[in-house]
Amino acid sequence: MxxxxxxxxxxxxxxxxxxxxxxxxxxxxxxxxxxxxxxxxxxTDELTLPGFAHDPCSAVHPxxxxxxxxxxxxxxxxxxRWLQPDLALAHPVPGRPAVVLDRGFQATVASLGRDGHRYRRLLQPFADRWDALAAAFLRAPLDGFPPHPALLAAFGVPGGLPISALAAFFKESGTRAMLSGLAAHVIAPLSTPATGGVAMVFAAAAHANGWPVxxxxxxxxxxxxxxxxxxxxxxxxxxxxxxxxxxxxxxxxxxxxxxxxxxxxxxxxxxxxxxxxxxxxxSYGPAAFKIDYALSEPVPWLDPDCRRAGTVHIGPSVPEIGNALKAVQHGRPPNPPFLITSQPTVVDPSRAPEGKSVFWAYGHVPAGWPGDLTTLMEKQIERFAPGFRDLVLARSVRGPAALEAANxxxxxxxxxxxxxxxxxxxxxxxxxxxxxxxxxxxxxxxxxxxxxxxxxxxxxxxxxxxxxxxxxxxxxxxxxxxxxxxxxxxx
Ligand SMILES: Cc1cc2nc3c(=O)[nH]c(=O)nc-3n(C[C@H](O)[C@H](O)[C@H](O)COP(=O)(O)OP(=O)(O)OC[C@H]3O[C@@H](n4cnc5c(N)ncnc54)[C@H](O)[C@@H]3O)c2cc1C
CATH class of the missing domain: 3.50.50.60 (FAD/NAD(P)-binding domain)
Structure with missing residues (x-):
């Protein structure tokens, strides 16, 4: 033996x-x-300067x-030990306060304006039964009869929709942008079936357990x-x-x-x-282009809620997010890119020397893309956090080839x-x-x-x-x- x-x-x-x-x-x-x-x-590695503890890949864990x-x-x-930022997510939108996701629903509903109650009606049944939903989802689809079939069927109706269709049920452009940003995590066009379900899972997870680091x-x-x-x-x-x-x-x-x-x-x-x-x-999908920053201060977001969130999505409107995803599918770099950013120092100051911050951002690019997205990414961050570039002490930049070389x-x-x-x-x-x-x-x-x-x-x-x-x-x-x-x- x-x-x-x-x-x-x-x-x-x-x-x-x-x-x-x-x-x-x-x-x-x-x-x-x-x-x-x-x-x-x-x-977690010191990718930039001594004392700055960066996450080269995942950072946020709904x-x-x-x-x-x-x-x-x-x-x-x-x-x-999980640490919960005040807000799971903030999604800044021009001309009005950011849309946010919180544990519970209060801040989210308040930030969604006319859509608050409709949003809550859609998500609360699934947030309340997150454990059952997770047990039903986090398994192989053909592995016998699913647990909690009624819950799954109720989820499947809106969840099977493309996010473009699900978002259309809401009136406010901010709600639609926030939901599209959640779906964009899977780097597929907004018209892709079941991307509505992706957004709903991330949102329900935020309301049930938060998005901790x-x-x-x-x-x-x-x-x-x-x-x-x-x-x-x-x-x-x-x-x-x-x-x-x-x-x-x-x-x-x-x-x-x-x-x-x-x-x-x-x-x-x-x-x-x-x-x-x-x-x-x-088939393998499009790539990420990722930058880890050591900053002399926290990110100077214009919107105060963005300063309290562990994750900030940058994609001010559905057309902008949709165009970024479409460009990537057609083999072009996005301009402007949709960005997923993470700022763990808001809840864990031990990640950087006193008063300083670690921050990461990634955008989507075509698979194997050899170019450099840094300038476009930083231009996009500056739209919502003017003065950001002046705070950069060091950056670690990784495109598709470097990501593959590491893993x-x-x-x-x-x-x-x-x-x-x-x-x-x-x-x-x-x-x-x-x-x-x-x-x-x-x-x-x-x-x-x-x-x-x-x-x-x-x-x-x-x-x-x-x-x-x-x-x-x-x-x-x-x-x-x-x-x-x-x-x-x-x-
Ligand atoms: C930039 C970025 C940001 C992300 N952000 C998040 C996030 O915030 N939250 C989240 O939940 N997820 C996030 N993810 C996704 C998450 O990290 C992955 O989905 C997850 O790590 C997958 O886990 P895994 O065990 O399948 O594979 P991996 O974590 O990829 O691990 C595979 C391991 O196998 C090793 N390996 C592979 N082939 C061989 C071989 N032939 N011989 C020996 N060793 C081998 C690799 O070196 C690697 O260590 C992110 C990923 C990236 C890159």
Whole structure:
């Protein structure tokens, strides 16, 4: 018998959650990571100047705090502490106060003017039942009868709409811009089906649990997961790029937090030609262009609510956001770009030397785009925060190539590890009931290229590990992990 029961490749939130789930079942688990540091898209580094703790990738965690997988783990005991900014999101719009998202609904409804009550009627039923909604969503679509079918059906009617159609139910241009900005996270045209559902999930998450940042940065999530994994006896090896199963220790199961491209390479002939060809047709989406800033002061937003929000979206109108997304789909850089920005220092001053700030912003660009979006991004920030450029002490700029060089899962700079289009709107990487399994009964995929897709929530890892436990190790119902999950999500 091999000394190692299961091997996990990749230490992103999904790889670590998979490793923990396997180790909780009493298995001997080893994890291999290509980078020198662990965490994939959940890391914190001094990218610019000493004392400035930047998140190179994820910073804000509406899906993390609401994740059934994370809530079933003792992450607080391993140092994870969520910090809630006053406001989850502010979306500045010209000529009037910013539209905001808060926990609860009061500030949001007040900021939406004539749309406040209609918005609340749409979102409150889902915010109130966030745990049930998360349990229904954060799973594979074809994996048996869904839990909470009535809730899911009620969500599906507005949620299945393109955001362009859902936003049209509202009168105020600010409401429409805010909802379009939420949907733009998936970098798809506003006419894409189900982008209404994307906006509704982000909004409901804000009202239910907030959009928190982890104290100290996203690395704290990784360190808590890794700390618990090690406590369970797990071993982590860094600086090891895996190119083939043959390079790994003999084991009964291999669970891979990698892109479909790397799955084909690593699995090789074991996966069979047909499956490899289907993965070869998996489509990757547009890219991000990301800048991390060290600032001498907080961002000088004109709108006071923007100074209290953890996240600020910059896209003053639906046409402007729509044009930015359309340009990217047609292979052109956006002008002006739609920006997602994050300012964790508003709630965590420990992230920068006294009085100073860390701030990140990213825009969307075509996959593999070699240009520099810095000037256009900063022009856009200056529209809503004049004087911003004067506060920049240092910046770390990463376009698509640099993002991919730092993490192989971001092919061409696609931070979602797969496009939000066609069958991939629902099914990743291919439409099968158990997308975590492959034709080789020992090999499983657990990255964001599987349901429920991108974000720091660990659910892809949890599902993949459960599949491996059931199929390879005969642990029915994934043993105690299922019991813990049930306890965490309340039935
Ligand atoms: C700029 C940016 C901003 C983001 N903002 C947010 C946010 O605010 N909130 C949020 O929830 N999400 C955000 N995301 C998305 C989020 O980071 C990802 O969806 C999430 O990290 C995916 O987790 P994962 O475990 O599937 O993969 P990853 O986190 O990408 O980890 C994969 C790991 O596997 C390793 N690996 C891959 N192939 C191999 C191999 N062959 N051998 C060895 N190791 C390998 C990689 O090095 C990497 O460490 C952001 C991403 C980016 C890039």
């Amino acid at each position: 091999p000394a190692t029961d299961a091997v996990v490749v990749g230490s992103g939130p999904n790889g670590l959650t998979a490793a923990i789930t396997l180790a909780q079942a009493g298995l001997a688990v080893e994890l291999f990571e290509a980078s020198e540091g662990i965490g994939g898209g959940a890391r 899906l993390g705090i609401g994740s059934p997988a994370f809530r079933a783990l003792p992450l607080a005991e391993h140092g994870l 982890p104290a100290g940065g996203s690395q704290s999530i990784t360190d808590a997961l890794a700390g618990y994994f090690r406590l369970l006896g797990g071993k982590i090896h860094t600086g090891t790029l895996v190119r083939s199963i043959d390079e790994l220790p003999p084991a009964r199961a291999y669970v891979l937090d990698v892109s479909p491209r790397d799955l084909v390479t690593i699995g090789g002939h074991r996966l069979g030609r047909k499956y490899a060809a289907r993965l070869g047709r998996y 192989r899962n971001y092919l061409g700079g696609d931070i979602a590890c797969g496009a939000f289009r066609g069958t991939q709107l629902l099914f990743r990487p291919i439409p099968v009931p158990v997308p975590y399994a492959t034709p080789d009964p020992r090999i499983f995929l657990c990255s964001a290229a599987t349901p429920p897709g991108p974000g720091v929530h660990g659910m892809c890892g949890w599902h993949a590990a459960r599949t491996a436990l059931r199929r390879v190790f005969g642990v029915s119902g994934a043993g105690m992990t299922r019991a813990r999950m049930t306890e965490a999500i309340g039935g």
